Amino acid sequence: MQLALGLIETKGLVGAIEAADAMVKTANVRLVSKEKVTGGLMVVKVIGETAAVKASVDAGAAAAQRVGELVSAHVIPRPDDQIENLIFDSSLQIVKRGPTVIKTSKRKEDVTLFDEEEKIEKADYGELEIPSEEELEKLNVHELRRLARGYENFPIKGREISRANRQELLDHFNLIR
Structure with missing residues (x-):
């Protein structure tokens, strides 16, 4: 050294x-x-x-x-x-995080608004799988928001995700399931 x-x-x-x-x-x-x-x-x-x-x-x-x-x-x-x-502390642990999405385009095209009753097909989410209900229940509101931002076609966008409480985010995840 x-x-x-x-x-x-x-x-x-x-x-x-x-x-x-x-x-x-x-x-x-x-x-x-x-x-x-x-x-x-x-x-x-x-x-x-x-x-x-x-x-x-x-x-x-x-x-x-x-x-x-x-x-x-x-x-x-x-x-x-x-x-x-x-x-250097050798006992550092690597924390496994949820799925990461890399956006390739800077512009979003064809933004669609969804009704709450409308079912969204899983195919819209590409290879990302929605975690099980038990796994979602373990996440706090910040982790749920980060996960929601990772999905391109999540029913709510931007500040709506920031303002949504934990239960609203869980409801939206259950809608797209």
Whole structure:
């Protein structure tokens, strides 16, 4: 690893957030993580070029000191590659998301309005399948809105989707089933 590692340890979340904010605003560094250690201690980690990390750690330490929560600050220039698994959390989980739709045209043509009683055929939705009723019930309103926007011929569009509550979105999904 040719980058430097900067560490700031604070007591409590407020000091950690204040330090992290000052660190990323001061220099061109990348915030790696914020971890709870024990007993209310938090560690904020940044990486970047050595001079930038030193400047950002100094600024972050000063910001945490103003809040009165600084425990320690340290910069490790060019840490060995073997400690990379200590720096980067290897327990990150990949979250599986719903279907993604890539729109190829910028204009929508032939926008059709549907009555609520009108049944919409499944063929209009191409290869995307509508999740089962149990799967839809597990989704919150934001996830339902995102899913609804993914369907080209969903009965409601744009701001109507944004304004629709969870039950209205579930009703529309049941209509197109």
